[in-house]
Amino acid sequence: xxxxxxxxNAKKFALLALLGCALGPVSQAQIKHIEMRVEGMT
Amino acid sequence: xxxxxxxxxxxxxxxxxLNDGKVDVTPKEDxxxxxxxxxxxxxxxxxxxxxxxxxxxxxxxxxxxGGFALDVTPNxxxxxxxxxxxxxxxxxxxxxxxxxxxxxxxxxxxGKKRQKPDISAPMKLLILEVQKRE
Numbered sequence: 530x531x532x533x534x535x536x537x538n539a540k541k542f543a544l545l546a547l548l549g550c551a552l553g554p555v556s557q558a559q560i561k562h563i564e565m566r567v568e569g570m571t
Numbered sequence: 572x573x574x575x576x577x578x579x580x581x582x583x584x585x586x587x588x589l590n591d592g593k594v595d596v597t598p599k600e601d602x603x604x605x606x607x608x609x610x611x612x613x614x615x616x617x618x619x620x621x622x623x624x625x626x627x628x629x630x631x632x633x634x635x636x637g638g639f640a641l642d643v644t645p646n647x648x649x650x651x652x653x654x655x656x657x658x659x660x661x662x663x664x665x666x667x668x669x670x671x672x673x674x675x676x677x678x679x680x681x682g683k684k685r686q687k688p689d690i691s692a693p694m695k696l697l698i699l700e701v702q703k704r705e
Contacts, residue, residue, distance in 0.1 A: 560604050560643055561671070562626040563596040568679075569618040570572070570592055 572616035579612050581605065592621075603644055606676050607694055623677040625696070631663040631670065639664055641672065641696055649676065649696040656698045663704075671703040672696075 576585045576596060581604030586595040594613070598604040606623060613620050629643040631651070639661055640648040651657045660670065675697040 559601065559629075560598050560606070560625055560627045563598070563604070563606060563609060564624045564626075565594040565596070565609070565613065565620050566622040567572075567592050567594055567613055567618045568621045570587075570589060 572613065572618065575616050576609060576612050579604075579608055582609075601644075603647070605647075610677065619679070620677060621679045622675065624673065624675050624699075626671070626673050626702075627696075628669060628671045630668065631660050631666075633664045641670075641674075641698075649694055652695045652697040654697060656701060660698070660701065669705040670701055671705075672698050673700045673702060674698040 572594070573585050573587045576582060576594070581598050581601075582596060583599045584597045586597075587593075588595075596604070596609060606625060610620055610623065627641060627643050627649075629641045629648075632640050632642050632648065634640040634648075634650060638653075639651045639657065641651055642648045651660070663670065676694045
């Protein structure tokens, strides 16, 4: 019984790891900084 | 202008340098910020943008028109203007490589007076430098 539970956890962990690898780079994509040069400022 | 920009969605902090007319905007942690909206906000403050540069992290993808784009968030991408730097990046399209680039989203045409921003038109990214490939 405990062995079956352990197997399920391993499957869930593998699935989470796979999702993390697939989604990780996209979720880290972002705009990090914006710099503007403006005119007419006093 | 600093307060007005600071109220825009996704903005964490704004630094304004009166001496050289420079405005630095740091986005919030998730990086979900709309440069077009900032452009409009600057115009509403009574000044105009002469140049807008961005440091962005994303993936190169092919866009629908046969060109290339940089996906910076799942629902935000910028078409890439072709130049020598962008040509080197075309091979990365569709791959999982994430790049950090410094690029120009806007430069006021020479001789033009203050223009009302057209935020309906997509901004194109002229990549000036690739800082990192991951």
